Amino acid sequence: MTLTTLTRRALLLLTTAWLSACALKPADTLPPPIVFVHGNGDNASMWLTTVWRFESNGWPRDRLVALDMPYPLARDADDKPQAGRSSADEQMKFLADEVDRVLARTGASKVVLMGASRGGITIRHYIAHGGGAAKVSHAVLGGTPNHGVWSNPKFLPNSEFNGAGPLLTRLNNQGGPGIELTPGVKWMTIRSDSNDKYAQPDGLWIGAKGTPTNVGFDGPELKGAENVVIAGIDHRETACGPLAFAAAYRFLTGRAPVVIAAAIESRVVLDGKVSGLGVDNKPGSGNAANNLALAGATVEVYATDAASGERFGPALHRKAIGADGLWGPLAVNSKTALEFVVSADGYATTHVYRAPFPRSSTLVNLRAERIADADRDAPAMVALTRPRGYFGIPRDEIMLDGKSPPAGIAPGVAGVSLVKARLADAVPRSVAAAFNGERLVGRSWPTAGNHVVLLELND
Incomplete structure (x- = not known):
């Protein structure tokens, strides 16, 4: 018997178990709904392969929801309107409304939130300031610039991505200096060792080569969270790569995924x-x-x-x-x-x-x-x-x-x-x-x- 055959049989047994649970048990005994929040300038399709991986490990397809933020680019200054761009509060409100829709549709009491880059800032803002703490069980943040892409009160001081700006300063001092997590939610961050373009000590990737950003490779980590470091992965792979999926799946379930690659369906609907x-x-x-x-x-x-x-x-x-x-x-x-x-x-x-x-x-x-x-x-x-x-x-x-x-x-x-x-x-x-x-x-x-x-x- 080949490894592929064994993998398929294991996947079939796992999927059958989930389906049986769907038929026989209340909503909260099913895998929780996961709401995926994309990054700056991106859209829901960035989660395509991640959703496939969760499905291939038995997660019900209707409990995997990827958002399309209408205007995905952040403003240069979060407190000033900018055509075609969104504020942190606008992103938070969109996420809050979607979480409520998912909870109403599925009957679950809480959701999991998984964010890429800016999406993680939106998740933190929602949980801390938008009522999300009562509706979220786990938060997984991939490559989120939790301490900024830069930290400098003189350069774009009100940017959402400035570690010294109002939003990140508030998020990183919740209830007291250095308190970075909202209680009641289980937190994980995933970062690269040194290959994330937006967690670099030099300002090359923000157009300021040779200028210190005052942010290190560990910028995406949060005090008190489960902080995972994966060597060599890039900024997007911290959320959408196979190793990030494996880390997130283990964090949510307590076990390794059965498969990493997407299980193949003979007929697909797109x-x-x-x-x-x-x-x-x-x-x-x-x-x-x-x-x-x-x-x-x-x-x-x-x-x-x-x-x-x-x-x-x-x-x-x-x-x-x-x-x-x-x-x-x-x-x-x-x-x-x-x-x-x-x-x-x-x-x-x-x-x-x-x-x-x-x-x-x-x-x-x-x-x-x-x-x-x-x-x-x-x-x-x-x-x-x-x-x-x-x-x-x-x-x-x-x-x-x-x-x-x-x-x-x-x-x-x-x-x-x-x-x-x-x-x-x-x-x-x-x-x-x-x-x-x-x-x-x-x-x-x-x-x-x-x-x-x-x-x-x-x-």
Whole structure:
């Protein structure tokens, strides 16, 4: 009997046990609902693989909820309105309302909150100042700048990310100097040893190379919490990586997960939200990312040859996007590579190539893009993007269009999540990428035709 067979049988037994519990026992004897809170500028899709891992270890799918904050970018000064950006209080209110909805829907008495980066600040703010202490059993914070990305009262003094600013000062002195935790909740932090771009003693990653940040590698830790250090992981991997999942799962259950990789389903159903850019998704309102529904857009999905990126026939799915922003559902085989095409007024035609999805998900979010000014003179451009982590040299093996490593990745701390290949001509052709064993192939499209091409990793 193979290890794979044993793993599948163990998973089946575990899942069956959960299902039996669902059928026979009250809500609070089930695994608690987990609400996932993404980071600055991100969206719910960053939790895609984490949700798969929890599901694959028997967590009920309807008890795993990932949020899409409408305006995910923080203000430069938290106390001053800024178009297209959100305050700490606005983020807290959105989370509080979602927790109440989850509790009402599931019948549970408390939720688990798991946050990435800024999402962890939102969680702390909600628990300390928004009534969350009575509604949260556990809080897991991955890469959260709990003591700031910098700590300097003279540089952006009212920023949410300033350790010397009002919000973090208040959170780190609850009920007395140095009291950093709200009681009644079990706390875990997960951090990198030294590879988190936002927990660095030097200001390189905030545009101030050579200037001390007054924050160390241990900035994400909290006094009194279970503080986990994982060597080599980057800022996003502190929340979304496999080792972070394993640590969180053990913290919540008291045991190691049965599997780390996603258990494969033969037939998958996919869905997600289409969003855009700017204050209101309209041209001229800026290029900052938002998570608002891009109503009026059109999405087409094609099955592709995983080896060449070529389409297999006509679109499998086509939908005009409504007020809810959802582009699906689409049922496909879990061995099918896909090309998603987003078209909308004021945007480039955006082609997103993805490797086969091993499991169903409602977190396949898409964003319409615009061609960057620096790319307009290129015959064609193809970008490789890693939404759940960063590229690091020499840590990672990365290839894009035959170049390894691609241009744009400096050795040292992993801090770049998107790299581009500038193609010499506009003739459509296959473009291959690879990242630590994951291979992905798409097709180039001419820039002059107003096309943006993304090869998006699933890892």
